[in-house]
Amino acid sequence: MIPAGAYSGNPALPAEDRPSVAVHRTLLAAAQVDEVRAVTEILIDRRQEIAESEAAVRPLLAHVRRPELHANFGNALHPGALRFYEKDKPSFILVDADYSGLLLTILVMVSARIWQLRAWLQRKQKNIADECSNRVVALIHAARHAESREALEDIRGELIGILTAAVRDLDSDRLSEEAFHSFRAILQIGTEVVRDTWAVFETASW
Numbered sequence: 001m002i003p004a005g006a007y008s009g010n011p012a013l014p015a016e017d018r019p020s021v022a023v024h025r026t027l028l029a030a031a032q033v034d035e036v037r038a039v040t041e042i043l044i045d046r047r048q049e050i051a052e053s054e055a056a057v058r059p060l061l062a063h064v065r066r067p068e069l070h071a072n073f074g075n076a077l078h079p080g081a082l083r084f085y086e087k088d089k090p091s092f093i094l095v096d097a098d099y100s101g102l103l104l105t106i107l108v109m110v111s112a113r114i115w116q117l118r119a120w121l122q123r124k125q126k127n128i129a130d131e132c133s134n135r136v137v138a139l140i141h142a143a144r145h146a147e148s149r150e151a152l153e154d155i156r157g158e159l160i161g162i163l164t165a166a167v168r169d170l171d172s173d174r175l176s177e178e179a180f181h182s183f184r185a186i187l188q189i190g191t192e193v194v195r196d197t198w199a200v201f202e203t204a205s206w
Contacts, residue, residue, distance in 0.1 A: 025060065026067065029078055036080030044084070122176070129179035132166050133186045140190045143197050152201070156194050163187055 027043075029036050042050075043064050051058040066085050067077060077085075136159065143155045166183055169175035175183075 026075070028075065029080075031079060033078075034080065036078045037084045038080075040078075040081040040084045125174065125176045125179055128169055128175050129183050132162055132183050135162055136183070136186045136190045140193050143190065143193045146197055149198065149201055152194055152198050156191075159187060159190050159194070 027039075047064055066081075139155050139158055139162075143152060146152050146155065163184075166175060166180060166187075170177065170180045
């Protein structure tokens, strides 16, 4: 006869905790199975309801939890289950809200500064173009009222000097191409006025 307690140990419990081996029940599924997220949600969120209706599985449901994954050991967490477990995980923007806000602020400030510099450059280019155009207009007026060829020669020389300075400003980006073309249209008028006035002097000399 086998004495009582032979299989329960003597004493029944060790005097101190001893390392032991435990086997976890793990639900496995192929990666392409789409229903894993729904199954995981039911087991986690409705386990109390299931336990109340099915007493036989109550001890199992009490230990249902997210698997603890160890490096280089066991199966990877199913993508569907991972989507469920991380459904409340904040997005990158929320997690790094301070960093994102700082980065956005810097981008806005840099963009505003670039816009200001561009606007300032455009105003400066326009001012240079306006100055050149005003000088040409003044020379046109002087050419129409010139009383000698010598005066016309001086006016023509000034027009050439203005054109030379404008080309130099265009090459150094102090004058935009659009403003330069507008200036050239006025300069063309000035050149024609000088030529026409010169022709009048030629006719009068005969």
